[in-house]
Structure formats: structure tokens, C-alpha cells
Amino acid sequence: xxxxxxxxxxxxxxxxxxxxxxxxxxxxxxxxxxxxxxxxxxxxxxxxxxxxxxxxxxxxxxxxxxxxxxxxxxxxxxxxxxxxxxxxxxxxxxxxxxxxxxxxxxxxxxxxxxxxxxxxxxxxxxxxxxxxxxxxxxxxxxxxxxxxxxxxxxxxxxxxxxxxxxxxxxxxxxxxxxxxxxxxxxxxxxxxxxxxxxxxxxxxxxxxxxxxxxxxxxxxxxxxxxxxxxxxxxxxxxxxxxxxxxxxxxxxxxxxxxxxxxxxxxxxxxxxxxxxxxxxxxxxxxxxxxxxxxxxxxxxxxxxxxxxxxxxxxxxxxxxxxxxxxxxxxxxxxxxxxxxxxxxxxxxxxxxxxxxxxxxxxxxxxxxxxxxxxxxxxxxxxxxxxxxxxxxxxxxxxxxxxxxxxxxxxxxxxxxxxxxxxxxxx
RNA sequence: GGCGGGUUGCCCGAGCGGUCAAAGGGAGCAGACUGUAAAUCUGUCGCGCAAGCUACGCAGGUUCGAACCCUGCACCCGCCA
Numbered sequence: 001x002x003x004x005x006x007x008x009x010x011x012x013x014x015x016x017x018x019x020x021x022x023x024x025x026x027x028x029x030x031x032x033x034x035x036x037x038x039x040x041x042x043x044x045x046x047x048x049x050x051x052x053x054x055x056x057x058x059x060x061x062x063x064x065x066x067x068x069x070x071x072x073x074x075x076x077x078x079x080x081x082x083x084x085x086x087x088x089x090x091x092x093x094x095x096x097x098x099x100x101x102x103x104x105x106x107x108x109x110x111x112x113x114x115x116x117x118x119x120x121x122x123x124x125x126x127x128x129x130x131x132x133x134x135x136x137x138x139x140x141x142x143x144x145x146x147x148x149x150x151x152x153x154x155x156x157x158x159x160x161x162x163x164x165x166x167x168x169x170x171x172x173x174x175x176x177x178x179x180x181x182x183x184x185x186x187x188x189x190x191x192x193x194x195x196x197x198x199x200x201x202x203x204x205x206x207x208x209x210x211x212x213x214x215x216x217x218x219x220x221x222x223x224x225x226x227x228x229x230x231x232x233x234x235x236x237x238x239x240x241x242x243x244x245x246x247x248x249x250x251x252x253x254x255x256x257x258x259x260x261x262x263x264x265x266x267x268x269x270x271x272x273x274x275x276x277x278x279x280x281x282x283x284x285x286x287x288x289x290x291x292x293x294x295x296x297x298x299x300x301x302x303x304x305x306x307x308x309x310x311x312x313x314x315x316x317x318x319x320x321x322x323x324x325x326x327x328x329x330x331x332x333x334x335x336x337x338x339x340x341x342x343x344x345x346x347x348x349x350x351x352x353x354x355x356x357x358x359x360x361x362x363x364x365x366x367x368x369x370x371x372x373x374x375x376x377x378x379x380x381x382x383x384x385x386x387x388x389x390x391x392x393x394x395x396x397x398x399x400x401x402x403x404x405x406x407x408x409x410x411x412x413x414x415x416x417x418x419x420x421x422x423x424x425x426x
Numbered sequence: 427g428g429c430g431g432g433u434u435g436c437c438c439g440a441g442c443g444g445u446c447a448a449a450g451g452g453a454g455c456a457g458a459c460u461g462u463a464a465a466u467c468u469g470u471c472g473c474g475c476a477a478g479c480u481a482c483g484c485a486g487g488u489u490c491g492a493a494c495c496c497u498g499c500a501c502c503c504g505c506c507a
């Protein structure tokens with residue numbers, strides 16, 4: 001794949017540019033040779049989530065375009081907490097932050113390439129230069145360059161002051177992140193910081209700090225915050241929680257399913273944001289979606305590409321096969337044993353013994369499809385419970401030996417798309 | 427430190443001695459319609475088959491009876507010449 005298009009033009013058509021400092025100046029610097037750019041990720045959870053991938057993939061894109069990415073794990077900033085509208089964060093303990101920072105660092109490393117070339121990636125943790133900084137040093141060297149007037153007029157700060165107020169700790173977050181940019185500029189000649197548009201203020205803080213202290217002009221570029229067509233924040237799964245990169249938190253199957261279910265109104269935009277597919281291919285998928293929406297070609301492509309990107313080709317093959325088996329038109333009984341076993345390996349499963357005469361309710365609970373027996377019973381009465389694709393309307397229904405697929409599995413489903421397995425032992 | 431306000435179910439938020447498992451909204455779940463989509467409409471939404479149990483920051487107390495009253499504690503917020 002030859003890239004003839006300028007990286008800024010690509011970012012632009014993909015919808016990845018929300019705000020920026022002087023784009024012409026940035027273009028000139030990009031053209032002048034490998035530029036060093038960074039994005040930071042704070043350890044606010046044990047894993048990155050899908051939404052984090054927008055800025056992270058921007059680093060990957062920049063690297064592919066011949067530039068050098070720095071991924072930063074916010075071991076220091078994560079101890080302080082970026083102010084948000086919902087109110088003051090509660091601080092996490094130091095070992096929790098350190099552990100999360102490590103895990104996130106491991107995830108970050110998978111999206112950029114490390115080699116000895118000028119475009120080889122660098123991974124840093126801002127605790128490296130912040131941990132040993134003394135308060136006096138910090139207040140004199142960094143704090144002195146920040147105008148309280150400007151800080152107080154920032155959107156988030158204003159809103160917070162009108163609502164619940166804000167601690168000095170969170171208020172100073174801006175200084176830390178700005179300081180990071182200065183450090184990376186000095187250590188690595190980093191002249192571009194990217195991030196989600198909610199980071200604009202923090203990034204600009206760094207741009208100004210570098211200008212004031214080192215009299216250098218560096219760039220800022222943000223990507224729009226990803227929302228769905230309803231304006232809801234992206235990455236909330238239908239189960240309400242986040243869609244996590246960590247396969248322990250969100251299985252590859254669940255990840256794939258999440259993206260297969262993306263609405264028509266969002267899927268093309270997501271393809272641009274989250275995949276490396278070239279423009280022509282995305283245009284073709286857009287046409288497919290318009291002409292033959294029921295085939296969901298764009299959704300399937302998005303899900304497959306994105307699963308491969310995060311979990312690898314092998315995982316994608318497995319979850320595609322499992323999805324095909326479980327959502328296919330055919331009878332579940334027609335699946336051969338190895339296909340069924342493979343599918344069952346991808347979905348949540350439970351176990352039961354035939355001798356215990358488990359009812360549908362038991363099956364729904366043990367497979368994890370229902371949180372309580374009451375919820376399971378409700379599902380059955382609402383007509384939303386299926387065993388082996390057969391709707392079960394009777395709470396007391398119990399499987400017979402002949403219902404077992406290949407002598408050991410029952411495929412339990414709640415609603416249209418929540419599928420799980422129960423392994424039945426004698 | 428002083429004075430005042432607050433802490434309710436996943437979230438927001440009402441309740442201010444009984445009829446409160448707790449209004450309303452959002453989210454979630456299910457059904458219908460579909461395309462494993464969206465929108466819409468309907469139902470549902472602490473645990474338990476039930477009796478009942480557990481719940482309104484934590485711990486005690488008053489009362490026949492407390493989310494609602496009292497005491498102490500914790501945390502949050504506002505104001506302080």
C-alpha cells in the first residue's frame with residue numbers, strides 16, 4: 001500500500017481533526033522529515049477502552065507516515081486526576097495507579113513499532129520526570145508561567161466552580177500535563193501533541209509553556225470525541241459498561257459483537273476512525289450499506305478489522321466462526337462437534353448436571369445471562385428465553401438428555417443476541 | 427476552627443414518622459416491527475416461588491413503627507471582616 005496522500009489530508013478525510021494550532025506550519029514541519037509526536041493515556045482504569053484507540057491509532061498513522069510516536073503512560077498524572085464535569089475524582093492508591101499504568105503501557109506498546117530507526121516508537125511514563133520533582137522547583141519553574149486568570153476561565157473549571165467545586169490537586173493537573181510536553185520536547189524533540197478534543201486545553205497549556213520557557217513553537221492537534229449518532233459517548237456496550245481492550249474484561253467475541261451491532265448511521269464514520277482501510281474501500285462499503293443494508297457488510301468489516309487490530313487475526317477467525325454458528329440460519333444441531341466447541345469457547349459458559357434437573361431459569365442464571373433467578377424468570381415470561389434456538393415459555397422446562405448438542409452442550413440465549421453455553425454433565 | 431448545606435437504588439433526583447422496596451427521568455433488560463441496525467410502541471427493572479428478607483453514608487438511640495426524629499463518626503460542598 002503506497003501512501004501518496006499527505007498524512008494531514010488523510011487525517012482530515014477520516015474526520016480525525018477537531019482542533020489544531022497552525023495546520024500549515026504543522027504541514028511544513030511534517031514535510032521537513034520525521035517529526036516526533038506524543039499522546040498520553042492516564043491509568044484511570046485497569047485497561048484502555050475502545051474510545052482510547054482514536055488518539056492511539058493517530059500515533060500509529062503518524063508512524064506509518066514516517067514519523068516518530070511517543071506513547072505516554074500517565075503514571076504521574078493518573079495520581080492527580082484530570083478534572084471532569086461529573087465532579088471531583090476520588091484518588092486511587094499509589095499501587096493501584098502503578099499497576100494500571102503498567103497494564104496500560106503494555107497495551108499501548110502493541111500499537112506502534114519499535115526499532116532503531118528514526119521513526120522507532122518510544123514509550124515513557126511521566127512519573128519518570130515528575131516523581132522526583134520538588135514542589136518548590138515545580139512552583140517556581142512551571143507554576144510561574146501559568147496565569148490564574150486563564151486557568152479559571154477554562155470550560156471545565158468554570159463548570160466545576162459553579163457546581164461542586166474543585167480541589168487544588170485537580171486544578172493543577174494542567175500544569176503537570178503541560179510540563180510533560182516541555183519534557184518531551186527537550187528529551188525527544190517532540191513537537192506535536194495529539195489527543196481527544198477534551199484534551200485541547202491541556203495540550204495548549206503545554207504549547208504555551210514550551211513557547212514561554214524554551215521559546216519554541218510546537219503543535220497541537222485533537223481528534224473529535226467519538227459519539228454515536230445519538231450523541232452518546234462511544235464505547236459504552238449495550239450492557240452499559242465500557243468496551244475494554246483487555247480480553248479478560250471484554251472478550252474478543254463480545255468486542256466483535258459490539259461492532260457488528262453498530263448502527264448504519266455510525267458505521268462508516270467508525271470505519272474511517274478505527275481502521276486503516278483506504279478511502280475507496282470505505283466508499284464501497286458505504287454504498288453497500290445504502291444499497292443492501294440488511295447484509296451489514298460494513299458492520300462485519302468494521303468488526304473484523306477492529307478485532308484483528310486489537311486481538312489478532314487468530315481471534316478474529318474464531319469469533320467470526322462462532323458468530324456465524326450462533327447467528328446462522330441453520331439448526332444448531334447441524335453444527336459439527338468441533339465447530340460447536342469452538343463457538344462455545346468464545347461465549348460465556350456455565351455448567352450444570354442433568355441429574356439436578358436444571359430448569360431454564362437455572363440455565364439462564366448459571367450461564368450468566370441473568371443476574372438473578374427473578375430476572376431469569378422474567379426473561380422466560382417475557383418470551384425472551386431460548387434454549388438451542390427454541391423459545392422456552394415455561395419456567396419449569398427442563399432439558400432432556402436428547403436436547404444436548406453432541407451430548408454436552410445447551411446453547412442458551414436471552415433476547416436476540418445474548419448467547420451463552422451451558423455444559424451439561426451427567 | 428466557626429457557621430450553614432449535603433450523603434437515597436446503575437446514574438440524576440423526589441421523599442422528611444406509618445399506606446415507601448421508596449415518585450419522576452435517564453440508562454439497562456425483554457417483546458412487537460426489522461437487518462444481530464435505528465426510530466417507535468409496550469412491558470419490565472433489590473433478593474426470594476412465596477412467607478419474607480436486605481436496603482436510603484457508618485454506628486447507636488427514641489418510638490408500637492424511622493429513609494424521614496435524636497446522638498456520635500466519616501466523607502463532600504459553600505461562606506468566614
